[in-house]
Amino acid sequence: MRMTASGVAVVTTDGEAGRAGVTVSSLCSLSMEPPSVVFSVHRDNRHLEKLLANGVFVANILSDTQERVANSFAGLIPELRGNRFLAGDWSELLTGAPALDGALCNFDCRVASVFDFGSHRIVAGEVLNVRNQAALPLIFSDRTFRRLAA
Template identity: 65%
Template sequence: MHAIDPAAFRHAMGRTAAGVTVVTSDGTHGRVGVTVSSLSSLSLEPPSVLFCLHRDSRCLPVLLSNGVFAANILAQGQQRVADSFAGLVPELREDRFGAGEWDGLTTGAPLLQGALCRFDCRLAEVFDYGTHRIITGEVVAMETHGEHPLVYSNRSYRRLEVA
């Protein structure tokens, strides 16, 4: 078996296209958020999603302690929100939530107004794998708006073309 070079693996995976999601949480342990490209549906019954975070993520302990999160799938034009929660907007590093307007549905987790899809979730299960933790959540409320997702591929935001 050949060893896979981590840098080559990262480069190859970066060539794929992914939707951009900001995962947020709020509760007695604080308010946090982070940009992820790993959101996926998990099950229809019960309706649930999963995403992955690095074990060293500053958001992880707060999110797990709060026990709730929102998955905000970004729409085209919301690059600044994605960049803010990725820590790439210097003036918003102290208040990443300043990049958008927020409200809530059921759990109190911050939901981005104008996001393509908004999933309000209760933490379900957490699994360890390699350098990451796989976080699952049961969707307790959701909304959809618009038609065009923000897409990321090859280290750039992209637009979907309709054939």
């Protein structure tokens, strides 16, 4: 699977349980009716509990200029581990979850369903709002970030 190419997303949340986020490469469209997305996270990920408790998230699809954001939310930048959100600029959409400014796309969602499978939890979110801009996507393949040629 490491040889496949995928887009890179940072899933963020905020609410009574607190602010949190995690980098995922498993985000994909689930359904057009209702509009929805799905992603998976290891069940031991400490940010998953906050996301599920808050019940809302934004799936931020990263542009090719946002590798630092991806690394921050993957926990790979030691000086940002205390506050991963310092790696980008943020605003809010409908749910109040953090939406990354400059992202290729922001899917503002409410948690619709959660499924357990193996070591992961699969989270389905109903898309309530979308914001997008013209940009090129950040790609992940063979354990490294890649960019598309213009």
